[in-house]
Amino acid sequence: MQLSVVGSGYVGTTIAACFADLGHNVVNIDIDQEIVDTINDGEAPIHEDGLAEMIAKHAGPESTGRLRATTDYEEVLNTELTFLCLPTPANDDGSIDLSIMKAGAEQLGETLVEKNERHNVVVKSTVVPGTTEDTIAPLVAETGGKRLGDDLGVGMNPEFLREGSAVADFLDPDKVVLGADDDRTREQMGNVFAPLVERADDPPVVETATREAEMMKYANNAFLASKVSLANDLGNICKEHGVDMYEVADAMGLDERIARSFLNSGLGWGGSCFPKDTAAIIAAAESKRYDAPMLNAATEVNDRQPQRFLDLLDKHVDAEGKRIAVLGLAFKPGTDDIRNTRAVPVIDGLIHRGADVIAHDPVAVENMRDRYPDIEYASSVSEALEDANACLVVTDWDQYKVLDEEFDRMETPIVLDGRHCINRREGITYEGLTW
Ligand SMILES: NC(=O)c1ccc[n+]([C@@H]2O[C@H](COP(=O)([O-])OP(=O)(O)OC[C@H]3O[C@@H](n4cnc5c(N)ncnc54)[C@H](O)[C@@H]3O)[C@@H](O)[C@H]2O)c1
Ligand SMILES: O=c1ccn([C@@H]2O[C@H](COP(=O)(O)OP(=O)(O)O[C@H]3O[C@H](CO)[C@@H](O)[C@H](O)[C@H]3O)[C@@H](O)[C@H]2O)c(=O)[nH]1
Known part of the structure; x- marks a missing residue:
């Protein structure tokens, strides 16, 4: 099929x-020419496992030519279906900011004026229930002069991929959700996904309406974020009582009803999704006068974890004027994404204490440099640890899990682990956040 993907x-x-x-x-x-050029050169504009190879295979020189990038919306006219993958950030009050989605939908509609055959538009972005039906569909229809359900189909297909494993997650999903308010649109969405469903060995395909599809995405993220927060709540209790939360989590995970995943306690959740999506669904609830106590509590626990980490540092060392290494800047391993990373409140706390911060990350340094141009960045872990008075582990990169004699370079070998990823060894003072 001929597809267009906006964003x-x-x-x-x-x-x-x-x-x-x-x-x-x-x-x-x-709209970003640099991103467009990068893809057309056959290269990946972001760090994501397997993506560079796949882009090289389908875009750029000596490729199949099945993937092209452009800044020109007119190109949608040669396609049958458009996915909208535009950002849905949070307003200051946490509610969803739909301005970019609306601008994209409007531009798409204006372009579709020139198209006579039916076109399908599928919202891939995470949007609060009712957005597709009440905002996006009428906007595209009005600006495009189309009759909804007739020469225009609008659907919603939430995305559950994780950063760091985005390609693998997309190609081998736990479920595919096809949300549409008319059968024809849902059927056409099914055609797009047919080769994926076949390759992924028949994952469950959930056929539903747009509002349910939208809510399934928030429910998924709210559950996972709350699961981590509950693990952190329990982990904080464990820490106060000298109990290792990771041993507890391993045992909890043996219960099939619980499962071990998303019970890793520590610094809590960051990223471009959990924080903004929990805030957006809480705000959507409040707009209907429901105060969502569970999700508010999950957020509160999460917001406290960086402070608990800094308190742990204060217990070991007065950071003022000291050299403190921060290992990990990305919000999780496998990505260069620093959106809502826990490294930010940690570094802010260190700066507030008057520490000399030296930070390391295998791929996210350039993204962080814009935010903190004045801290020091190390090109290797050894360089970061050289003469450091303490080391704070923020992201659980695999390469940190094998660190050993590198710690010998520290002035005072105090290692505080926010992610349960450092191998304890002789000669270091090690303490974990919830174990
Ligand atoms: N990042 C994830 O892991 C993930 C997973 C599932 C769902 N989502 C959801 O998907 C949506 C997109 O997230 P993302 O992380 O890919 O966003 P992103 O910020 O990484 O990318 C958005 C892209 O849209 C482009 N853009 C902005 N305005 C445009 C316009 N008018 N026309 C064309 N392009 C425009 C930007 O230049 C940017 O490249 C969000 O709703 C997000 O919540 C994200
Ligand atoms: O046991 C755990 C698991 C995760 N995290 C943290 O939680 C955050 C989110 O992690 P993860 O879910 O792996 O990454 P994301 O890429 O943000 O993916 C989430 O958000 C995406 C965007 O909505 C969804 O598509 C995915 O299904 C959902 O897992 C990160 O800061 C992790 O460090 C923990 O602290 N403990």
């Missing part, structure tokens, strides 16, 4: 490359 960010680029790999012809539209 070449973490989701848009990944799904555009993957749909090309599944045999579709895909044009990826973004």
Whole structure:
């Protein structure tokens, strides 16, 4: 099929490359010329396992040519279905900011004026219940002069991929949710996903309406974020009582009803999704006069974890004027994304204490440099640890899990682990956040 994907960010680029790999012809539209040029050169604009290879295979020189990028919306006219993968950030009060989605939908509608055949638009972005039906569909229909359900189909297909494993998650999903308010649109969405469903060995396909599809995404993220927060709540209790939460979590996870995943306690959740999506669904609840006590508590626990980590540092060392190494800047391993990373409140706390911060991350340094131009960045862990008075582990990169004699370079070998990833060894003073 001929597909267009609007937005070449973490989701848009990944799904555009993957749909090309599944045999579709895909044009990826973004307003950022640099991103567009990168993709057309056959390179990945973001760090994501397997993405560079897939883009090289389908875009750029000596590729299948099934993937192209452009800044020109007119290109949607040669396609049958458009995915909207635009950002849905939070307003200051946590509610969803739909301005970028509306601008994209309007631009899409204005372009579709020139198209006579039916076109389908699928919202891939995470949006609060009712957005597709009440805002996006009427906007595209009105600006495009289309009759909804007739020459325009609008659907909602939430995305559950994780950063760091985006390609693998997209190609092998636990479920595919096809939300539409008419059968024809849902059927056409099914055609797009047919090669994926076949390759992934028949994952469950949930056919539903747009509002339910939208809510399924928030429910998923709210559950997972709350699960981590509950693990952190229990972990904080464990710490106060000299109990290792990781041993407890391992045992909890043996119960099939609980499962071990998302019970890793520590610094808590960051990233571009959990914080903004929990805030957005809480705000959506409040707009209907429901105060969502569970989700508010999950957020409160999460917000406290960096402070508990800094308190742990204060217990060991007065950071003023001291050299403190921060290992890990990305919000999780496998990505260069620093959106809502726990490294920010940790570094802020260190700066507030007058510490000399030296930070390391395998891939996220350049992204962090804009935010903190004045702290020191090390190109290796050894360099970061050289003469350090303490080391704070913020992201559980695999390369930190094998650190050993590197700690010998520290002035005072105090290692505080926010992610349960350092191997304890002789000669270091080690303490974990919840164990
Ligand atoms: N990042 C994830 O892991 C993830 C996973 C599932 C769902 N989501 C959801 O998917 C949506 C997109 O997230 P993302 O992380 O890919 O965002 P992103 O910020 O990485 O990328 C968005 C892209 O859209 C482009 N853009 C902005 N305005 C545009 C316009 N008018 N026309 C064309 N392009 C435009 C930007 O230049 C950018 O490249 C959000 O709703 C997010 O919540 C994200
Ligand atoms: O046991 C755990 C698991 C995760 N985290 C943290 O939680 C955050 C989110 O992690 P993860 O869910 O792996 O990454 P994301 O890429 O943010 O993916 C989430 O958000 C995406 C965007 O909505 C969804 O598509 C995914 O299904 C959902 O897992 C990160 O800061 C992790 O460090 C923990 O602290 N403990």
